Structures are given as C-alpha cells and as structure tokens.
Amino acid sequence: MTKPFYISTPIYYVNGAPHLGHAYTSTAADVLARFKRLDGYDVFFLTGTDEHGQKVESAARAAGVPPQIFTDRVAADFADMAKRMKISNDDFIRTTEARHKRSCQAIWQKLVAAGAIYLGAYEGWYAVRDEAFYDEEETALKPDGTRIAIASGAAVEWVVEPSYFFKLSAFQDKLLDYYEANPGVIAPAAKRNEILSFVKGGLNDLSVSRTSFSWGIPVPGDEAHVMYVWLDALVNYITACGYPDEGNERFKYWPADVHLVGKEIIRFHAVYWPAFLMAAGLPLPKKVFSHGWWTVEGEKMSKSLGNFIDVRPLVDEFGLDAVRFFLLREVPFGGDGDFSRKSLIMRLNVELANDLGNLGQRTLSFIAKNAGGVVPPRGPLTEPDHALLATADALPGKVRDALDRLAFHEAMEDIWKLVRAANAYIDHQAPWALKKTDPDRMNTVLRVLLEAIRTVAILLQPFMPDSMAALLDQLGQPMTDRQIAALETKMTDGAALPAPSGIFPRYVEKVLE
Numbered sequence: 343m344t345k346p347f348y349i350s351t352p353i354y355y356v357n358g359a360p361h362l363g364h365a366y367t368s369t370a371a372d373v374l375a376r377f378k379r380l381d382g383y384d385v386f387f388l389t390g391t392d393e394h395g396q397k398v399e400s401a402a403r404a405a406g407v408p409p410q411i412f413t414d415r416v417a418a419d420f421a422d423m424a425k426r427m428k429i430s431n432d433d434f435i436r437t438t439e440a441r442h443k444r445s446c447q448a449i450w451q452k453l454v455a456a457g458a459i460y461l462g463a464y465e466g467w468y469a470v471r472d473e474a475f476y477d478e479e480e481t482a483l484k485p486d487g488t489r490i491a492i493a494s495g496a497a498v499e500w501v502v503e504p505s506y507f508f509k510l511s512a513f514q515d516k517l518l519d520y521y522e523a524n525p526g527v528i529a530p531a532a533k534r535n536e537i538l539s540f541v542k543g544g545l546n547d548l549s550v551s552r553t554s555f556s557w558g559i560p561v562p563g564d565e566a567h568v569m570y571v572w573l574d575a576l577v578n579y580i581t582a583c584g585y586p587d588e589g590n591e592r593f594k595y596w597p598a599d600v601h602l603v604g605k606e607i608i609r610f611h612a613v614y615w616p617a618f619l620m621a622a623g624l625p626l627p628k629k630v631f632s633h634g635w636w637t638v639e640g641e642k643m644s645k646s647l648g649n650f651i652d653v654r655p656l657v658d659e660f661g662l663d664a665v666r667f668f669l670l671r672e673v674p675f676g677g678d679g680d681f682s683r684k685s686l687i688m689r690l691n692v693e694l695a696n697d698l699g700n701l702g703q704r705t706l707s708f709i710a711k712n713a714g715g716v717v718p719p720r721g722p723l724t725e726p727d728h729a730l731l732a733t734a735d736a737l738p739g740k741v742r743d744a745l746d747r748l749a750f751h752e753a754m755e756d757i758w759k760l761v762r763a764a765n766a767y768i769d770h771q772a773p774w775a776l777k778k779t780d781p782d783r784m785n786t787v788l789r790v791l792l793e794a795i796r797t798v799a800i801l802l803q804p805f806m807p808d809s810m811a812a813l814l815d816q817l818g819q820p821m822t823d824r825q826i827a828a829l830e831t832k833m834t835d836g837a838a839l840p841a842p843s844g845i846f847p848r849y850v851e852k853v854l855e
Contacts (some may be wrong), residue, residue: 351390376599
C-alpha cells in the first residue's frame with residue numbers, strides 16, 4: 343500500500359489580493375508535494391482561502407458589496423494565482439463552503455461534549471487586523487495614545503461582549519508533553535523555543551465566539567454568536583479530509599504530515615490547533631513549519647508603501663520556473679528574504695542559463711553532431727567518471743533528507759554541486775579533443791554526462807516542472823521513467839535523442855530609449 347502524505351498551506355485570508363508571500367508559501371508546499379509524488383507517496387496537498395471574520399466583513403463593506411460576493415472575487419484571485427504558479431494542490435478549500443460549516447459545527451459540538459467550552463464574557467484587547475486577542479503585556483501605547491499589539495503593530499481595541507470560551511488553560515501540560523514527545527513537531531528551532539516559552543508562561547482560556555459582527559459560522563444552538571475566525575479557519579485541515587465523516591476515504595490522510603505556515607501564525611497552529619484536536623479526541627499534526635517573510639528591496643511589504651508584489655507579472659516577464667527557482671534558492675527556508683530584480687536576474691543568468699542550461703545544451707548538441715544523436719555506449723570507467731557518477735548516485739538521498747527537513751535551499755545547493763561538478767568534468771575531459779584521439783572514450787564521457795544530467799533533471803522537476811519536462815524530453819526519457827526510482831535503471835544504449843534546444847535563455851534588461 344502506498345504511504346499517504348498530507349501537506350497544507352495556510353488558508354489565505356481574503357481581505358486583500360494575493361502577493362509574493364502567498365506565492366512563496368504555496369510554491370514551497372508544491373515542491374514538497376511534487377517531490378513526494380515522485381518518491382512514490384500517495385500525496386494530498388491542500389490550499390484555499392479563509393473567508394470569515396470581522397476584517398473581511400469590514401473590507402467588504404468598504405468595497406460596497408456583500409461579504410459573499412467580496413470573498414467570491416478574492417478567492418477566485420487566489421485560485422488564479424495558484425494556477426499561474428502551477429501549484430499542484432489536490433483540493434482548494436473555502437471556509438464559506440457548506441462542507442466546512444458542517445465540519446466546524448461538528449467539532450464545536452465535540453468540544454462542548456468534552457466539557458472544553460463554556461459561556462462567559464470577554465473583556466480585553468482585540469486586534470481586528472490580526473483577528474487575535476492580546477494580553478495587556480502583549481500591547482504597548484504609542485506616543486499618540488493609541489494602543490497596539492507589540493508583535494504585529496496592529497491597533498487593538500478594548501472589547502466587552504458575551505463569549506464562549508475554550509478551556510485552553512487545561513491543556514498546558516498536555517501540550518508540553520506533546521512537544522517533548524515530538525521534538526520536531528515545531529520548526530525551525532527558534533519558533534519551537536518561542537512556543538515552549540509561551541506555553542510554559544501559562545495559558546489563559548480562549549474566547550472562541552463573537553457577537554459584535556455576523557460574518558462567520560453560527561455557533562450551533564446559539565446563533566447570536568459566530569465562531570472565532572481562528573477556530574473556524576484551523577478546522578479547514580480536517581474538513582478537507584471529510585470530517586466529521588471519519589470513514590471518508592480522505593480521512594486516511596489525517597493527521598497532516600506538514601502544516602506550512604508564515605511565522606506570524608505559528609501560535610495558532612502550534613498551540614490552539616493541537617489543543618482543539620486533543621479536546622475533540624483527534625490525532626495531532628506531525629509537523630508545523632514556520633517560514634519567514636519577504637521584504638522588497640529591503641523594505642517590508644505594506645499597503646502604505648505600495649510595494650506588494652503580485653507574482654503573476656513576474657512570471658510573465660521572467661518565466662514561471664525562473665521565479666519558482668528564485669523563491670526557494672535565494673534564502674534559507676525558515677528565515678526572512680529580500681526580493682530584488684537584480685538578484686532574480688543574476689540567479690536566472692548565472693545558475694539557470696550559464697550553469698544548468700549551458701551544461702545541457704553543450705552536451706546534447708555535441709551528441710547530436712558527433713555521436714549520432716543517440717545515447718552513447720559506456721566503456722571502462724576512469725576515476726573522474728566514478729567520482730561524478732558517485733555524486734549523482736548519492737544525490738536522491740541528499741535531496742530527500744533536505745526536503746524532509748524543509749531545507750529547500752540545501753536541496754538546491756546539493757543539486758547545484760552536481761551541476762558544477764558536471765561542468766568541470768566536461769571541461770577536463772574535453773570530448774571535442776577525444777573525438778579525434780579516442781572516440782570510444784568520448785562516448786563514455788558523454789554517457790556519464792547524460793546520466794548526471796538526467797539525475798539533475800529528475801530531481802529538479804518539483805522545483806521547475808515545465809523546464810525539466812522539456813529537458814527530460816530532450817534526454818529521451820518517457821513519462822513512465824521520470825520517478826526518482828527510475829534513477830536506479832541506467833539509460834538505454836542507442837536510444838534516440840530528440841534535437842536539442844535551449845531551455846534557459848539569458849535575460850537582458852530592456853533599455854528604455
């Protein structure tokens with residue numbers, strides 16, 4: 343039986359349009375999902391939109407349309423972004439769907455039956471922008487007298503209203519036991535330490551309903567209340583698995599192997615979500631991984647600066663795979679990154695066009711002109727041959743290990759070590775000279791290069807699906823031989839190779855006259 347693997351992005355909040363940060367998260371999740379499929383797993387990959395809450399209700403009012411029409415428009419925009427980035431999600435969930443309302447109300451009733459929810463009154467600081475409650479010590483006064491949340495800078499307001507509460511305080515020890523028993527469940531390490539410190543500091547019960555607005559899922563049995571948007575949102579991960587129907591075919595994917603989230607929502611996923619699941623008697627996620635933010639030319643993306651980047655024009659200008667490559671190559675995953683056109687162009691021209699593109703083009707062109715356009719036979723191997731092939735043979739394991747740790751940058755660097763080694767090998771072996779002195783040796787050199795390039799192309803498919811499909815076409819690899827397991831079988835002597843063509847053209851900035 344094929345092993346299941348479940349990865350999710352956060353569901354994106356629809357109070358604004360999709361930008362570079364959303365594309366980054368989705369692309370990272372997509373690379374892992376595609377790699378796991380290539381590695382023989384039965385993958386379920388979920389993304390979608392978070393459409394309830396006071397912030398959405400306000401944004402819809404400002405736009406002069408009902409909330410459902412507003413969310414329909416923005417959700418369609420997020421779905422379009424995913425399509426343009428070739429995100430291979432298996433489901434796109436919207437929290438305004440009937441299946442999600444059913445799931446949320448079912449888990450609410452489970453929490454009530456477990457004695458984990460009670461009616462009280464909320465009095466405290468609330469940030470509409472964050473849809474989050476803050477303790478007094480988590481806020482600060484600005485010189486103009488307004489109060490903000492220290493973590494996000496969002497304005498907070500004092501809220502007094504009836505509310506249902508979740509007994510989060512009862513889960514402190516259980517959560518700490520969960521973290522201790524599963525050391526890798528929160529990553530990176532800095533975020534694990536942050537969550538441990540927060541939970542050890544003591545947990546207050548959590549307000550999980552609101553009465554001051556209506557755009558949300560009604561609390562079953564008390565429809566004057568709507569569910570707190572974060573309880574509603576987090577449940578999406580089990581809604582998509584068919585909850586509350588645990589006999590649903592999709593429920594085999596639960597618990598999630600990886601929840602991929604931005605660093606600003608780690609607390610919701612690593613504290614509230616496992617506590618809700620514990621109370622409902624459901625299995626807990628295996629990993630919550632928090633990545634960093636992107637700045638733009640050194641500035642934080644913000645509406646006031648007008649520097650939000652829609653990734654789609656970048657795809658139009660530079661090509662999809664160049665953008666996907668840049669996002670996961672530029673910075674270590676988990677840390678913050680800075681976007682600049684200069685860096686993107688440099689990565690495209692140096693690593694894609696010069697390193698990889700040139701390696702493929704000169705090898706395949708040479709074979710087309712000098713080796714009959716077929717896979718050359720392999721003769722006796724020399725030490726340099728063994729060294730390059732050993733690097734190629736070790737690469738799937740290295741990439742697998744790096745991606746299991748969500749170290750996308752390490753996986754890319756390991757692949758590029760082989761690319762650079764293959765370029766050095768072709769320079770040192772000089773098949774153009776061997777053509778005159780030792781044609782058999784020339785064939786062996788070309789065959790070793792083909793095996794190395796095939797390894798690179800197969801392992802880079804998750805990162806750059808279109809261009810690697812084109813390269814594998816030029817290597818004569820049938821669609822059935824593009825899984826990672828196919829690398830255990832060598833290429834076929836004499837197999838015809840299609841006419842080669844360049845895959846990564848150099849980018850030249852247009853000069854305005």
